[in-house]
Amino acid sequence: MGTVLIVDDVEDLRYSLSNTVRRAGYSVSVAANGQEALEILRTSIVELIFLDIGLPDGNGINLIPKINELSPGVDIIMLSGRNDAKSAVQSLREGAVDYIVKPFDLIEFKSVLHRIMRSRLLGKQAQLADTCTSVDAIIGNCESMRKVKETIHMASEVESPVLITGETGTGKELVARAIHDACPGNKGVFVKVDCGTLSANLVESELFGHDRGAFTDALTDKKGLVEVASDGTLFLDEIGNLPIALQPKLLRLIEESIFRKVGGIKDIAVKVRIIAATNADIDREIDAGTFREDLYYRLNVIPLQLPPLRDRGDDVLLLADAFIRTLSRDLKKEIRGIAPSAVEAMLAYDWPGNIRELRNLIEREIIFCKSGWLNPSGLRPAPSCGGLQGEELVTLRENERRYIKQVLNYTNNNKSKAARILDISRTTLREKLD
């Protein structure tokens, strides 16, 4: 994927948006004004631009034709203040695809980011039908992971729904993609829907589409993601967050392979494989009445439970080695491996963020590694069955103070490096030190 470009003259906003984009897994560039933005477009491939309307060197809307000339096909989202919401609408006529009114929160920003990047990816997936996530990309040799791989093979031979459960970062999406790619009959694409980030009032039309005139803003017919995934896979992440009002509609789709668009009057038939995932305890949601029991049983035809990393034994080291190999190549650093003295701590640590945390740790360690051996510090062993001892319990504030001190020691008091590791701005770090 190419880069996301953020054009805004407010430094703090540039900083937090670019961090969010990076954390979402995309590369990012920033520009403080229109000239800088055009310069970046001349030299790199940009997929999506967040463009402020009130730039110091002119109105962002006037940049749109130049941007389209330099990067045809790029998607532009305008960032507008309350006072220039009218110009935001005008920018849509100029070719921007959407706008966000300031002040907005990062959840709203992320949801726009994912929506656009996902639909761009879908377009590409259609072109690159042969790029796939094979089961071989799933690293793990422990007993439970071997069972998981067997279930993936079995699931790829049938069309029944799969329900993947597991803590955050345990590889639920990776497994869903592997099932999709291993299905020989799959001609369609893999469409991921994050039920947790879709806005409640748009979720129905995002999923099922709408007919023209279904509501005030519905100026044209729109295909929903269910239809986009036709002959392929619809991956419903965080299924526990699917609004209860939509659950009967999903049930009908699974049972009868038909659905109706918002405002539509006829049923549409569609063949789509449903894979759902959750890291929450669905039983509790069923008890609370926010998740329908009949839908749960219908989704859970093939249950697939991913174990947390702390229960995968030596797989921790296997995964670490694999990440070292690929990331050291990408980061162009020569790394020999995990320092033998650190191996025990890695095996004893409880990895609350699971494989995602391990991957991020390895990446950070490679970046700051000087000796060629990775020696992660701060990996406290998992608490014993009895839980923490009273004397180990400190306040959150004290814990933060100790950790910041540890990181500063590690970076030889280099505050920029420390702020990067802590993933906060230098200003925030300075405030905390004060």
Ligand SMILES: Nc1ncnc2c1ncn2[C@@H]1O[C@H](COP(=O)(O)OP(=O)(O)OP(=O)(O)O)[C@@H](O)[C@H]1O
């Ligand atoms: N067994 C594995 N082998 C190699 N990489 C893995 C494995 N499991 C997970 N990963 C990697 O770890 C990261 C997190 O995985 P993924 O996004 O699939 O987790 P998830 O369970 O869907 O997370 P969340 O619940 O937060 O959405 C990804 O980069 C993924 O490629």
